[in-house]
Amino acid sequence: MSVPVGQMMSVLRHVAIQRLRGNDKYPLVLMLEPLFRCNLACAGCGKIQHPSEILRKHLSPSQCLKAVDECGAPIVAIPGGEPLLHPQIGEIIEGIVARKKYLYVCTNAIKLEEMLPHLKPSKYLAFSIHLDGLQKEHDASVCRDGVYEIAINAIRAAKKAGFRVTTNSTLFADAEPERCSQFFDEVMQLGVEGMMVSPGYSYEKAPEQDIFLSREKSHGLFRKIFKGGGSRWKFNQSPVFLEFLKGNWDLECRPWGTPSYSLFGWQKPCYLLDEGYAETFSDLMKTTDWGSYGRASGNPKCQQCMAHCGYEPAAVEATFGSWKGFLRTARLALFGPPATNQGETVLTAPERLRKVTLPVLPIIDSV
Numbered sequence: 266m267s268v269p270v271g272q273m274m275s276v277l278r279h280v281a282i283q284r285l286r287g288n289d290k291y292p293l294v295l296m297l298e299p300l301f302r303c304n305l306a307c308a309g310c311g312k313i314q315h316p317s318e319i320l321r322k323h324l325s326p327s328q329c330l331k332a333v334d335e336c337g338a339p340i341v342a343i344p345g346g347e348p349l350l351h352p353q354i355g356e357i358i359e360g361i362v363a364r365k366k367y368l369y370v371c372t373n374a375i376k377l378e379e380m381l382p383h384l385k386p387s388k389y390l391a392f393s394i395h396l397d398g399l400q401k402e403h404d405a406s407v408c409r410d411g412v413y414e415i416a417i418n419a420i421r422a423a424k425k426a427g428f429r430v431t432t433n434s435t436l437f438a439d440a441e442p443e444r445c446s447q448f449f450d451e452v453m454q455l456g457v458e459g460m461m462v463s464p465g466y467s468y469e470k471a472p473e474q475d476i477f478l479s480r481e482k483s484h485g486l487f488r489k490i491f492k493g494g495g496s497r498w499k500f501n502q503s504p505v506f507l508e509f510l511k512g513n514w515d516l517e518c519r520p521w522g523t524p525s526y527s528l529f530g531w532q533k534p535c536y537l538l539d540e541g542y543a544e545t546f547s548d549l550m551k552t553t554d555w556g557s558y559g560r561a562s563g564n565p566k567c568q569q570c571m572a573h574c575g576y577e578p579a580a581v582e583a584t585f586g587s588w589k590g591f592l593r594t595a596r597l598a599l600f601g602p603p604a605t606n607q608g609e610t611v612l613t614a615p616e617r618l619r620k621v622t623l624p625v626l627p628i629i630d631s632v
Contacts (some may be wrong), residue, residue: 268459268501271388272367275339280585290550292338292519293578295618296536297528299324299357303347304375305625309408312346320346322528326356332526333361335546340391342369342523344536348501350377355383362389369393371433373412374419381426391429391458394420398434399448406437420455431501433461448499449490459501464510466572468535479569484512505580507595514583518559518567522578524549534558538566549600 276293283291294575300323301312313320326410333341341361349352349372361368371393384390385415397406423430432452436445452460464483478486487510508514520535530542530550538558559575560567584594 269367269388272340273364273365276581277585278414279337279339279580283324284585286340288499290555291335291525292546293522293581294574295333295336295339295521296525296574297329297332297341297343298345298353298525299329299343299348299354301346302350302529303345303373304350304613305347305373305407305412313333319528323351324528326353326360328615330358330360330364332546333364333366336524336526337543338346338366338524339367340367344371347373347376351381354380358390359457362387366391367391369431371395373407374416375412377419378422381423381428384428386427386428386429392423392429393431393433394459396432396434396448396452397436398440399451402440402444404449406435417455418533420457430457430459431461432461433463435463435465436478436486437480440478440485445486445490453498459499461489461501461573462510463573464499464571476594478571480571483510487511502573503577503580503584503585503594506577509576509580510571516576516579516583517561518570518575519578519582520558520575521550521553521555522581523574537570537572608630 269603279291279293300310300320301315302314303310306313315331334395348370354466358368361573367389369391373395374392377394389462394416395407396413397403403413403416404410420430420432426583434448451458464478464486477554482555487507491507491511503523505514505516510515516534523536525532525536526546530544531546532538532542533540533549533553534555543552558564558567560570605611
């Protein structure tokens with residue numbers, strides 16, 4: 266795991282305050298979408314399918330900063346679209362950093378090198394570079410040749426300029442475990458702070474629908490990827506979530522942990538589903554029927570989803586549920602999952618609580 270200590274303390278403080286106030290539903294990461302426009306047309310994207318009049322619009326810096334203040338989450342992720350296409354992205358970044366929020370600007374990196382001279386490095390600012398695999402896999406995912414090389418060069422340039430750099434990767438049905446392992450090794454050699462990984466969720470508007478992973482296939486893929494290799498990789502994700510990806514830990518989605526704000530308002534119930542919008546963050550929390558979402562609800566739209574935007578908050582909840590849980594999750598982070606003779610098996614809730622259980626702070630980026 267690789268998460269800045271300051272960010273850990275910020276999240277711990279936030280969780281403690283919410284618990285003291287008796288809140289059981291609170292945000293950890295604001296997904297701020299200032300625009301849907303992009304300079305790529307990725308096969309698995311459900312954002313760029315909006316009408317052209319919507320794609321031409323963007324939130325103002327004042328609208329973005331109002332959402333940051335209204336939500337109060339200690340971490341902000343700016344996905345999109347491509348955030349660096351926003352004509353005032355520098356002003357938005359400066360405003361969020363000035364509020365001492367930990368900010369992750371999720372970018373395909375096409376415009377990153379040209380933007381670097383206009384931005385200042387900060388411990389609160391990181392660029393989360395979209396990479397979905399090695400050159401062949403990534404260029405196929407974004408439907409354009411040469412983008413992988415652009416992203417790799419941008420990572421090197423950003424690091425040289427003193428910026429924090431992470432990566433975020435979405436794996437699809439054609440992912441090969443051996444190639445994924447090689448990809449993680451190569452990303453580590455670039456010297457990034459950490460990686461984020463998630464199985465792709467089936468956007469209804471995505472142009473290709475046969476590329477998404479089922480839960481069963483996701484478990485099999487991640488078990489193979491992490492077999493014997495996880496110790497040499499650094500992730501900006503909790504070890505509980507990584508165990509969830511392998512099918513070793515049951516978690517229930519907590520969509521309120523990553524509220525999303527865009528041109529349309531506060532999206533119900535999460536960044537991935539389009540079930541209407543609320544005008545204010547308070548209205549989002551009060552008027553959303555949270556019990557209608559998540560796998561346990563029976564909602565068919567939620568049955569195959571394993572995306573980090575819903576399950577990283579659940580991992581934090583599992584971790585910070587008790588001191589005992591915290592110490593056990595720390596053990597998982599330090600020493601890895603317990604070995605078994607028959608391979609990895611899914612732990613039941615009581616078994617899990619006896620083995621490992623407390624959070625390590627997550628970073629939640631776009632998929």
